[in-house]
Amino acid sequence: MIQMAVLGFGTVGSGVVELIDRNQDVIRKTVPEGIYVKYILDLRDFPGNPYEERVTHDYNKILEDGEISVVCETMGGKKPAYEFTKAALERGISVCTSNKELVAAHGPELLRIAAANNCSYLFEASVGGGIPLIRPINSCLTQENITAVFGILNGTTNYILTRMEKAGLGFADALREAQEKGYAERNPEADVEGHDPCRKIAILSSIICGKTVRYEDIPCEGISRITPADFGYARAMNMAIKLLGTSRRNADGSMSVRTAPFLVREDHPLHSVQDVFNGVFVHGNMVDDLMFYGRGAGKFPTASAVVSDVMECAKNLGRTIRFLWDEELMTLSDPAGESYRHFIRIDNAEAGKARELFGQTAEISCEGAPEGETAFVTPLMTEKEFTAAADSLDSIRQNVRLLHD
Amino acid sequence: MIQMAVLGFGTVGSGVVELIDRNQDVIRKTVPEGIYVKYILDLRDFPGNPYEERVTHDYNKILEDGEISVVCETMGGKKPAYEFTKAALERGISVCTSNKELVAAHGPELLRIAAANNCSYLFEASVGGGIPLIRPINSCLTQENITAVFGILNGTTNYILTRMEKAGLGFADALREAQEKGYAERNPEADVEGHDPCRKIAILSSIICGKTVRYEDIPCEGISRITPADFGYARAMNMAIKLLGTSRRNADGSMSVRTAPFLVREDHPLHSVQDVFNGVFVHGNMVDDLMFYGRGAGKFPTASAVVSDVMECAKNLGRTIRFLWDEELMTLSDPAGESYRHFIRIDNAEAGKARELFGQTAEISCEGAPEGETAFVTPLMTEKEFTAAADSLDSIRQNVRLLHD
Numbered sequence: 073m074i075q076m077a078v079l080g081f082g083t084v085g086s087g088v089v090e091l092i093d094r095n096q097d098v099i100r101k102t103v104p105e106g107i108y109v110k111y112i113l114d115l116r117d118f119p120g121n122p123y124e125e126r127v128t129h130d131y132n133k134i135l136e137d138g139e140i141s142v143v144c145e146t147m148g149g150k151k152p153a154y155e156f157t158k159a160a161l162e163r164g165i166s167v168c169t170s171n172k173e174l175v176a177a178h179g180p181e182l183l184r185i186a187a188a189n190n191c192s193y194l195f196e197a198s199v200g201g202g203i204p205l206i207r208p209i210n211s212c213l214t215q216e217n218i219t220a221v222f223g224i225l226n227g228t229t230n231y232i233l234t235r236m237e238k239a240g241l242g243f244a245d246a247l248r249e250a251q252e253k254g255y256a257e258r259n260p261e262a263d264v265e266g267h268d269p270c271r272k273i274a275i276l277s278s279i280i281c282g283k284t285v286r287y288e289d290i291p292c293e294g295i296s297r298i299t300p301a302d303f304g305y306a307r308a309m310n311m312a313i314k315l316l317g318t319s320r321r322n323a324d325g326s327m328s329v330r331t332a333p334f335l336v337r338e339d340h341p342l343h344s345v346q347d348v349f350n351g352v353f354v355h356g357n358m359v360d361d362l363m364f365y366g367r368g369a370g371k372f373p374t375a376s377a378v379v380s381d382v383m384e385c386a387k388n389l390g391r392t393i394r395f396l397w398d399e400e401l402m403t404l405s406d407p408a409g410e411s412y413r414h415f416i417r418i419d420n421a422e423a424g425k426a427r428e429l430f431g432q433t434a435e436i437s438c439e440g441a442p443e444g445e446t447a448f449v450t451p452l453m454t455e456k457e458f459t460a461a462a463d464s465l466d467s468i469r470q471n472v473r474l475l476h477d
Numbered sequence: 478m479i480q481m482a483v484l485g486f487g488t489v490g491s492g493v494v495e496l497i498d499r500n501q502d503v504i505r506k507t508v509p510e511g512i513y514v515k516y517i518l519d520l521r522d523f524p525g526n527p528y529e530e531r532v533t534h535d536y537n538k539i540l541e542d543g544e545i546s547v548v549c550e551t552m553g554g555k556k557p558a559y560e561f562t563k564a565a566l567e568r569g570i571s572v573c574t575s576n577k578e579l580v581a582a583h584g585p586e587l588l589r590i591a592a593a594n595n596c597s598y599l600f601e602a603s604v605g606g607g608i609p610l611i612r613p614i615n616s617c618l619t620q621e622n623i624t625a626v627f628g629i630l631n632g633t634t635n636y637i638l639t640r641m642e643k644a645g646l647g648f649a650d651a652l653r654e655a656q657e658k659g660y661a662e663r664n665p666e667a668d669v670e671g672h673d674p675c676r677k678i679a680i681l682s683s684i685i686c687g688k689t690v691r692y693e694d695i696p697c698e699g700i701s702r703i704t705p706a707d708f709g710y711a712r713a714m715n716m717a718i719k720l721l722g723t724s725r726r727n728a729d730g731s732m733s734v735r736t737a738p739f740l741v742r743e744d745h746p747l748h749s750v751q752d753v754f755n756g757v758f759v760h761g762n763m764v765d766d767l768m769f770y771g772r773g774a775g776k777f778p779t780a781s782a783v784v785s786d787v788m789e790c791a792k793n794l795g796r797t798i799r800f801l802w803d804e805e806l807m808t809l810s811d812p813a814g815e816s817y818r819h820f821i822r823i824d825n826a827e828a829g830k831a832r833e834l835f836g837q838t839a840e841i842s843c844e845g846a847p848e849g850e851t852a853f854v855t856p857l858m859t860e861k862e863f864t865a866a867a868d869s870l871d872s873i874r875q876n877v878r879l880l881h882d
Contacts, residue, residue: 204617344745
């Protein structure tokens, strides 16, 4: 029996415990000795809970048990998750985590400690919820020169955008609905301002380049400024608005990374990624485009990814699953040098001036468009050129980048 | 240096050799000693080809070399691929293959021989071209009770259907175009009659249930009977027509497997899988829906999957990568008991009778519909009920199943 502990008995942690019970028969086909959750670490007690007797408040009990070979860290946050993870790895106990904040902040250091102690630090659940993504990149695509990774990395905002698009809701109403359904937290900032997908694209960027991309260095925009009017125009252009994390390797070896809302064409597979689903594109020099799609959040999908990592550890006891992810910082390109086309809404009074600045483009009209404004798409231009032109205009109501063809 | 041989210097085989050269730097990050193609087995000579000197006509030279640890079987067909594969595995040489025909026919036997000789038989490239699919199912989803797998498994027919849909071509013209582009073979039967996706869904069904699903036992329909008129109606219903392989586990433990064209709703992610791309849905009891998307064929995408397997072998020399796939036959349900809704086109003269037989359904109209016919979608009914009703009608011009919601 593989003995393990779960740190944090919240949504994901309880999902891990329940999944291991419910799917024990399936699990034993691959790990014949079975997997058993011996401890659940939480500050709270859970009277009446069927797992109540496994709950402990004392992490040392887990570390000193001697039989625990894997720990699932589903606490979230950096403190005390960082110290707890380190303490386990230093004792040769593998750690499987859903904690993107910790992975983005300390991933390479924790991987190094794991390797030094013949155990593993695995983080499939930190990006894309239940989607097998990190392991396929790390073990199925090592023959590829991966030149880009981008996609919908946050289920909460994708749900909000889908509801705005399909039901015509405003941002505030769609957010409230997402909160009522438990998709958005009471303080939704990490999701709606893009910090969560920004951490995830930082992790993905790091594992495809082998160095560290710090999320603090990534330009990050959220979706709180997107309005129903924008969706009217998007529909007229056969596009959808999606919050994307994007990462591309440049010819000079640097990387361009960004988190922002983008207009996505109808015939792009990301267009039909709706509700809380995530979709992640990976581009390799030989395999071309791949997409991985599935539930980006939720109790059991996320728990599934955590348990997948636990099983990988169980099959590799005493060995380290390696990642190419150094602490050395990756060189990021100057975001001002990236080129995009922009969708623009501007007061009619400035439309002529805008046309001069951005060049001739066809006007976009749509049903129910706000009065007194003109909408169009700029030609491809660098962010620097765009900002210079936009700064000389006073009445830009909206601008959203278009995802490259 | 990992020494290997490639059997068959055709499209995929030459892709493997070129990929290993072009991406050797990337490969060495995971397999530091590097991978070298020492032999290329082919009946032909390749004068002037940069790899000409590695070509041999004698398989025994490869088997008796003593340094070869991996063989890529990219010959296709059962003979002599079966004997060659067996001979390698019996000497402890791992085999990586793109040959779905051989995997579907002899997979479990070859896996057993590999396990007995501490080597591996890997077949990522046999389904879904370059898409990481077999390994994710086998190594990232072992905590899941996988209850269904279905999708677009053949790039050639998906290209033909896409051209019929987008350019209004008839089947024959779209097929000719696919042949001109090298996507379809001169004898296109295996693709257009569904035999190729049928073999692939047989492989996928087998690896999710652990027993053997024989492709000969799967009901199989192709796309040669699909016409531009069908796409007119499909568009009017906001659907696309896709050739799917589908597989579901039933509550009684049996499995329902089928290959046929299906109508797919616009908001289903398979709807936007176009051209030669493949998309495969996997449904697990905890993770819910997943989709894997990418190029289902082509020289380098397929070679990428083969080399991915080679690297897995290189990382696991002397060990067997295990699959749960027994030779015991899986029980398939009676296809007549499966329930679907059917899209029907019938002569106006029989429309009244059809309505009585199938129940009230709204008539579907579309621009450019052929004269004298009525089109509608039946309620959900078993295939047995459908066949009984259809058999008492003389003028059904078309019927296509709808993919379940």
